[in-house]
Amino acid sequence: MKKRTVVLAFILMLVAVGSLAAQQYYIPLISKGFQHQFWQAVKEGAEQAAKDLGVTITFEGPESEAMVDKQIDMLAAALAKNPSAIGFAALDSKAAIPYLQQAKAKNIPVIAFDSGVDSDIPLTTCATDNIAAAAYAADKMAELIGGAGEIAVVVHDQTSRTGIERRDGFVNRIKSKYPKITIVTVQYGGGDHLRSTDLTKAIIQSHPNLKGIFGANEGSAIGVLNGVKEMGKIGKIVVIGYDSGAQQIAAIRSGEMAGAITQNPVGIGYQVVASAVKALKGEKLPKFVDTGFYWYDKTNIDDPKIQAVLYQ
Amino acid sequence: MANQPNKATVQPPVKTASGTKGASARQKLLAFSSLVLLVIIFSILSPNFFQPYNLIAIMLSTAVNGVLAIGVTFVIITGGIDLSVGTMMTFTAVMAAQTVAVWNLPVIVGVLVALLVGTICGMASGIMVAKFKIPPFIATLGMSMLTKGLSLIIANSKPIYFTNAPSFSQISMGTMFPFLQDFQIPNAVIILFVLAILASFVLNNTIFGRYTFAIGSNEEAVRLSGINTDRWKIAVYAVNGLICGVAGILIASRLNSAQPALGQGYELDAIAAAVIGGTSLSGGEGTILGTIIGAFIMSTLTNGLRILSVPQEWQIVTTGIIIIFAVYMDMLRKRR
Incomplete structure (x- = not known):
């Protein structure tokens, strides 16, 4: 009896979460990590862009930057969802190539971010110049x-x-x-x-x-x-x-x-989503999107704009 | 936990293996029905889940963890633990890459080197545990650091790519059944299943398997009956090492490279798969089929939650709950 209730509650939770994701453009972002402050800042930027542009995103990354295979599993699951576009920061470009080719075959635009992807499949790369x-x-x-x-x-x-x-x-x-x-x-x-x-x-x-x-x-x-x-x-x-x-x-x-x-990790996240939306609307993208950088010193370190992009 | 010492003193060692068969069959059934339930739930919740492409993705993501879990199941049945399976796998992958990509030797030599290196590392752990009486937790933790360090040193902390041997990636990613159109099962998955059948046979039908269970149930009794338990224990750890070598080849082939920094944390996934599948951490009990189902539960859950776009933080919470739930059900069953 109790067991059934638990299972039912669990299913309802999944339905609730699952239904949230069923909207127009869906763009999963596969990053190199998610716990690190840098990646949380990228995620924040991506979420902001999703809100501004009215698209749905998810943001995932492996627990450590060594877990190349886990990142590839994430990419495979993202592809299975038939997304509108994919944002991808490869831990190892060469290992991910078969999946990027699948994305290309399915006509799913790929936007690279952070360090970029060593391949001509991504339409653009959003990273620091x-x-x-x-x-x-x-x-x-x-x-x-x-x-x-x-x-x-x-x-x-x-x-x-x-x-x-x-x-x-x-x-x-x-x-x-x-x-x-x-x-x-x-x-x-x-x-x-x-x-x-x-x-x-x-x-x-x-x-x-x-x-x-x-x-x-x-x-x-x-x-x-x-x-x-x-x-x-x-x-x-x-x-x-x-x-x-x-x-x-x-x-x-x-x-x-x-x-x-x-x-500027927030800018990186924002630009990935913005570029993906541009690609979906058929706009032409530059080969590289400069996401900007900041100079910080004693005088401006407590500026909220700087604090947002610094990590411990 | 409470009934463990009791069981150990009352039951004669060899009988235990067959004595728990009914109980572990029930656990397997429970584990299997959980897996089926998961698949049904995810299939209802998302049209993208039960698709050939995604089912293959799930199987492929199970392959490495499944193979590691098979190896560690042997060790756990003896009442031991191996915390080095993840990094041992990496070390064998690095050695295979060194052989094939750096020394330019044929792929088959790389495969043999990986298997040999794994066996040697496993044997070393076994000797530490059996002969030097170092607790398995510590001995294999040491082995884990040792193999991790060696992997980084040999690979110079950078991935080694199989650029000169394109056939290497076919070991995992090729398929033996190209005629299956949309459902091309990758070799890695076939290797997992073949290994599982082999391991299951060894565990249930050979003297090696029988002593594995017996040592886990009551090592002292086995020793007193004149059996060299040290030697069998070393053999169990060596077999685990050999299986890590198989996992090393699979992962190197899948990534088309040996990633020297990878591996830490994978041992816990393997142990979790074994335990979800009904292998008892106090030893003397476990099946390969259960372990494989455990590995599939974990990868299906991870994949399904991703397909449903559950936020990553909640994916971790859910996986934790499922593991606790599975082990709790196992304990309830034993109390009856």
Whole structure:
């Protein structure tokens, strides 16, 4: 008797939830995660766009960025629902290709987001323009060191797209716009705090006149900060970071780090849904949708607009 | 739980296997009817659920967890536990990829390497448990970290792709029955079923199976009757390792790459599948059919909730409730 009631209640709950999803355009978003603050911010943006444009979305992602197979199961289930369009941030593009081909065969537009998908199936990619963002960091660096002197760059790696684009964005802007600034070295620390710290200390050791260092992701930025701290150069070397995280936020509040670039996850989520709707209406999409970025430092870190895109 | 020591002292070890058969048949029936109920509910709630495409998606998503669950069922029946099945699977996948994609050896060599590596790792866990008397929970937790670390080291923390061996992906994704038009069952699913039949045969009809149950019911009694329980225990862990090797090949083939960071957390899904299917965590009881049904309940539930667009947070809550409910029903049955 009791058992039957429980089962009945469960079925009713499912019906209630299920019926909510039965509306016009339906666009599932498969992200790289859902628990992380960054992804929650992407979801928030997507939900806002769904509300503004009158479409239904769902947002799912595996529990960790290692679970490539679980993400593919999610993509398969999303395809089974005959969606109007799909938003997808691939953990591993190559593993997902068979399913993207199915989407193409079923004429379901695919919109890539975050790091993009290594395939020509997605109609567009909504992501941070890393080159523009890193170039902006270069402008800030030039401003803070007075437009002349020696600087260094610590990047996470030379193989990932973010590593290459952030490095090139920064280096090329300095070379083209600030002839009095020399980049003495570009080093790679794997995004690892400790390795980046050691690298930074060696750079400072061999370049005593160094005026600034740019760390191209969270791990690199923290490593740079630690290295500068351990060499007793806080206040003498300008440190600029990328992304956020508890340590970086604390360092910016205390002034040990001059500032950092943050991506705009809310904008990423919004643009994915907006692009999908455009595709469904037959509008032509650009190959890349720049979702924007922010510069944040001590002065604007408590601005609600900045707080919305920072994560611990 | 309360009747466990009682059962262990009263019943002679070998008889236990057949003695629980009626009870576990009931559990299987219960598990199977839950699965059917789930399928019916989801089919009513969404027209997209009971479609060939989606049923294949469910089966494909069951394959890896189902295979791991078969292996861990053997270990749980002996009264042990293996927390390393997920990362052991990854390690075998990485070794297969290293063999095929880096050393350029034929696919079959990669498959054999994966099976061999799995067996060795499982055997090592077995020796730690049986000979060094390290509690299985700790020994296999250590093995889990060890294999995870080794996978990352060998693969240099990056996925290894089978770019030079396009046939590798056919192991999971190809089909032996291409004539089935819209319902092309992928090989991964066939491998799961074949392995399940084999494992079921071994568990029910061989001396290996009989000792597996006996050790789980009353290890001391088995030892006193002159049987080298250590050796059989090591064999059980080794078989589990071998089966992890099968799972490693399936997942590497499905993803067309070995993903070295993957694997942690998969052991809990495998254990949950076994327990939902009626395998007792206190040992001495369990069936392969039950485990397979348990694995299908989990993947059907996950898929169905996704098809219904239930928010992800609620999917997790629901899965948790179902697991607790299934195990509670099992305990009610035993109290009778």
